[in-house]
Amino acid sequence: MPYVPTGKLTDLPHGHPCETCPVRPITICRGLDAATLAGMRSLGTMQRLRSEQSAFHEGDPAKRVFMVTQGALKLYTLLADGRRQITGFMFPGDFLGVSVDEEYAFTVEALKNTELWWFSREAFDRFVGEHPQIERELYRLAAHELAEAQRQMVLLGRKAAAERLASFFLSLLERTERVSGERETSFDLPMTRIDIADYLGLTKETVSRMLAHLRSRGLIRLQSQSCVEVLDRDALRGMAQGETAEVLG
Amino acid sequence: MPYVPTGKLTDLPHGHPCETCPVRPITICRGLDAATLAGMRSLGTMQRLRSEQSAFHEGDPAKRVFMVTQGALKLYTLLADGRRQITGFMFPGDFLGVSVDEEYAFTVEALKNTELWWFSREAFDRFVGEHPQIERELYRLAAHELAEAQRQMVLLGRKAAAERLASFFLSLLERTERVSGERETSFDLPMTRIDIADYLGLTKETVSRMLAHLRSRGLIRLQSQSCVEVLDRDALRGMAQGETAEVLG
DNA sequence: CGGCGGATTGAGAAAAATCAACTCTCGTGG
DNA sequence: CCACGAGAGTTGATTTTTCTCAATCCGCCG
Structure with missing residues (x-):
């Protein structure tokens, strides 16, 4: 029976403990078994990024693929006049395999101190060539990403501001639950209000107001500025x- | 050297004559050679859809994959109160392989009379198992789709109405050029204004107004209601x- | 020729953006 | 240990953009 990602960690084919993120565009984050990951890691080079440092920029030659082991990152694209769209966030266990173009189509920047492993595209291609089962897994995971991307299109195209924030919070809550494996009632916001706004297609002021709105309706409570x-x-x-x-x- | 989709037909690995669409979410449309496609077709069943008929609906069990041979389709998702987001359009040569979930996450509906071929998921999985090179191709194509999806997120999250319409028109123009293989100055709009609006996250009135705006600025001309x-x-x-x-x- | 649905245009309303002021946090240094 | 300051976050007033509602127009098919 083919493996069908459902967003639940328990449904993963190999039970790899790496967590998942609800919001990731070209990132592939699950479904690889520990031995495979160890193999990949042996090809890789560890890199630490401090908060706000970039792994690479939009337009850089796309020579590497990445795997996140600690921290958090944002992926974004800029328009000519500086408008920014964050297309996703990456968390530990997420894999970024942009084997699509000559150049990265977005910038990846650390939200906080982050540890990641990179491999040259060639080494990765060689590795995948030696492990054919990965091929199918990558396709399935990419297809899963596409489904996420579609959900984000619905959010950006048709949801009101409060609905966008509610959707985002629910995604983060569910991700937290997948990581912990337990029912959760709160989650962390490792990104700024501006980052949230740029992910949801809003402004920081609107995010703030909708936050207040959800609070006044009794849907959420802020344990701190970054804990909902x-x-x-x-x-x-x-x-x-x-x-x-x-x-x- | 790995195949890297660039959006240009001449760069396709096998020179398959099927065209490409600029706007497709879970659709995979290129890179399969003629023999492979013939093999797939031998497994498939042809189906004709009249305008506005659906291939399947959101929530239907996802038992089939599809290939379009004639016509045009739209893919959309509905919110509870009827708001609709079109996440992509499909054209001849496009392949829809939703091997992601138990249920389709969107509805696929014909924009005009359309001919497509479907295969059961099992038959397709078997076929792919017998043709391992397809695996990698599918992954690459899915990754290409993801890049498109990201562009659409930028459009929906950060572009003004006129910019969205301009982006859409440019995509359609470039697709028309890829199909014909020549420089083009005009293209067809097989969808209604409402469809355009639901794809761009706008209303039909705003689409109409922005159309008038682009026209008054001398960027475009309407040869007819559906030819720009x-x-x-x-x-x-x-x-x-x-x-x-x-x-x- | 008539009518129907899609498309356009206009006026007013609503949502979110913008601009501006202020407050809160948190890290730093006295 | 506390005061300070910078940056993040919040709140308010106003403007802008887009939506909504309504009227009309247009093209196409019977």
């Missing part, structure tokens, strides 16, 4: 899915 | 990339 507690998960999900006709009330 | 002639390609590209600070002038 979910008080009413069903209502949050309802809002994320656009069930709430009157978003502001 | 590009008069100033550079200006259109400039607008698509967000170079125009004053979008309305």
Whole structure:
């Protein structure tokens, strides 16, 4: 029976302990067994990034693939006048295999101190050639990414500001649960309000206001500026899915 | 040297004559050679759809994969209250291999009379198992799709209405050129204004207004309601990339 | 020729962006 | 240990963009 990603860690084919992120564009983050990952790592070079340092920039020749082992990163694209769209975040266990173009189509920048491993494209291609089962896995994972990308298109194209934030929070909560393997009621926000805004297609002010709105409705509580507690998960999900006709009330 | 999709038909690895679409989410449309396609077709069943008929609906069990041979289709997702996001269009040569989930995450509906071939997932999996080189090709094509999806996120998250329309038109023009293999100055719009709006995250009225705006600026001309002639390609590209600070002038 | 649906245009409303002021946090140094 | 300051975050007022609602136009098919 073919492996079908469902977003639940327990459904992974090999039970690899690496966690998953709900929001990743060209990143591939799961489904490789420990031996495979060890093999990949033996080809790789470890690199530490301090907060705000970049692994690479949009337009750099795409010579490397990456795997995150610690920390968190954001992926973004800039328009000519500086407008920025964050297309995803990366967390430990996420893999970035941009075997698509000559140049990176986006910039990858650390949200905090981060450790990652990189491999040359050639070494990676050789490795994949020697491990054919990876091929299919990569395809399935890429297809899973595509489904995520579609969800993000729905969010950006059709959801109201409060719905976007609710969706984002739900994704982060579910990711936290996949990592811990337990039911969770709170999660961490390793990114700034501006980063959230640039991911959700909003401004930092709107993010702030919608945060206040979700709070005043009793859906969430801020344990700190970067820790969100979910008080009413069903209502949050309802809002994320656009069930709430009157978003502001 | 690994095959790297660049969007140009001449760069395809096998020179398969099937065309490409600029806008496709989980669709995979190129890179398979004629013999492979013939093999796939021998497994498949031909199906004709009349305009507005669906190949399948969001939530249907995902038992089939598809290949388009004639016509055009739209892929969309609905929110609870009926808001719709079109995540892509499919054209002849496009392949839809949703080997991701138990259920389709979107609806596929014909824009006009359309001919497609479907295969059961099992038959397709078997076929791919017998043709391992397809595996890698599928991964590369999916990665290419992901890059497209990212571009669409930038469009939906950060571009103004006129810029979205300009980007869309440029994509369609470039696709038309890839199909014909020649420089083109006009292209067809097989979808309604509402479809365009739902693809660009706008309303039909805004699409209409921005169309008028591009026209009044001399960037395009409407040969008919569904045929756009590009008069100033550079200006259109400039607008698509967000170079125009004053979008309305 | 008539009518229907798609497309356009206009006026007003709503959502979010922008601009501006202020507050809170947190790290640093006295 | 506490005061300070810088940057992040919040809140408010206003503007802009896009949406919504409504009227009309147009093209196409019967």
